[in-house]
Amino acid sequence: MTTQAAKEVPWVDAWVRWERNNDDGDTDHDDCNDVEEDDEELPPATESYTFTYPNPSADSDIVLELKGFHEDSEQIWNSTGLKLWRSSHYLCQHLVNEEAELLQDENNTNLRVLEVGSGLGRCGLLAHSLSHDNATTVLTDGDTDTLKQLRQNVSTNTSAGDDTITCKQLLWGEQHAKDYLSQQPNGKKHFDLILGSDLIYVQSVIQPLFETVRTLLCTHENAKFLMAHCSRREGNEVELSMVLDAAKKEGFEYEELIEDDDISLFAFRRKGAETET
Numbered sequence: 624m625t626t627q628a629a630k631e632v633p634w635v636d637a638w639v640r641w642e643r644n645n646d647d648g649d650t651d652h653d654d655c656n657d658v659e660e661d662d663e664e665l666p667p668a669t670e671s672y673t674f675t676y677p678n679p680s681a682d683s684d685i686v687l688e689l690k691g692f693h694e695d696s697e698q699i700w701n702s703t704g705l706k707l708w709r710s711s712h713y714l715c716q717h718l719v720n721e722e723a724e725l726l727q728d729e730n731n732t733n734l735r736v737l738e739v740g741s742g743l744g745r746c747g748l749l750a751h752s753l754s755h756d757n758a759t760t761v762l763t764d765g766d767t768d769t770l771k772q773l774r775q776n777v778s779t780n781t782s783a784g785d786d787t788i789t790c791k792q793l794l795w796g797e798q799h800a801k802d803y804l805s806q807q808p809n810g811k812k813h814f815d816l817i818l819g820s821d822l823i824y825v826q827s828v829i830q831p832l833f834e835t836v837r838t839l840l841c842t843h844e845n846a847k848f849l850m851a852h853c854s855r856r857e858g859n860e861v862e863l864s865m866v867l868d869a870a871k872k873e874g875f876e877y878e879e880l881i882e883d884d885d886i887s888l889f890a891f892r893r894k895g896a897e898t899e900t
């Protein structure tokens with residue numbers, strides 16, 4: 624497994640982090656700018672989660688062991704990816720039930736899978752496990768503390784020397800995505816399948832997220848972005864219509880695959896994508 628991303632920097636974009644009410648009623652955007660130095664130790668994770676999934680093409684189940692932080696932990700105010708989010712469950716169910724065949728297709732060993740905003744890595748690690756190393760999987764996050772925990776989780780759940788999974792820093796936005804592509808060696812760079820769960824909780828990330836997906840998704844008709852989205856979180860300033868309008872503006876059409884109370888799973892595909900020959 625490759626764990627070193629080139630030139631990672633602490634993430635200092637306060638606006639994509641949570642706002643927390645101070646005692647004086649003000650919000651702490653200024654505090655958010657006090658990002659911990661990259662070399663500051665992340666304390667040991669306090670929570671352990673074990674997930675077991677059936678593996679459609681094998682006798683044994685897939686077991687994922689993740690570590691993270693409790694939702695009351697101070698750590699997660701700055702790094703939301705350090706805890707587990709509910710929507711990931713829906714994306715994982717869909718991966719097992721509907722995408723295993725694609726991930727395990729031996730006629731398509733070039734398949735490339737990207738997870739954006741991986742957090743603790745539940746969905747990306749499951750996709751990797753389902754693929755039996757058939758696909759190349761890249762787990763990403765923008766936040767450096769989250770990346771540290773993500774890398775530990777990747778390391779715990781993969782065998783040493785597995786070079787079909789990597790962990791990279793990827794901030795959202797067109798330019799970041801183009802920079803990412805330009806750093807990749809020659810050959811296929813775009814992704815056939817992009818995954819994400821619980822990514823949008825402030826308006827400012829919506830457009831950068833879809834720019835990222837537009838820039839990194841393959842152009843063939845089967846390429847898709849699967850996103851599990853929670854639309855009714857306390858204090859949520861994001862309407863679902865804002866998400867879907869932004870996706871349309873970036874050239875995507877969508878299909879709602881699962882709807883359960885406040886959580887939906889969408890498949891976004893490019894409008895007028897190339898038909899494969």
Ligand SMILES: C[S@@+](CC[C@H](N)C(=O)[O-])C[C@H]1O[C@@H](n2cnc3c(N)ncnc32)[C@H](O)[C@@H]1O
Binds near residue numbers: 739769821828
């Ligand atoms: C609410 S957490 C969800 C984590 C995980 N997908 C889950 O479902 O448990 C949102 C994740 O997106 C990442 N994120 C938010 N805004 C981002 C941005 N602009 N660029 C890159 N990552 C971002 C956060 O660091 C965090 O890991």
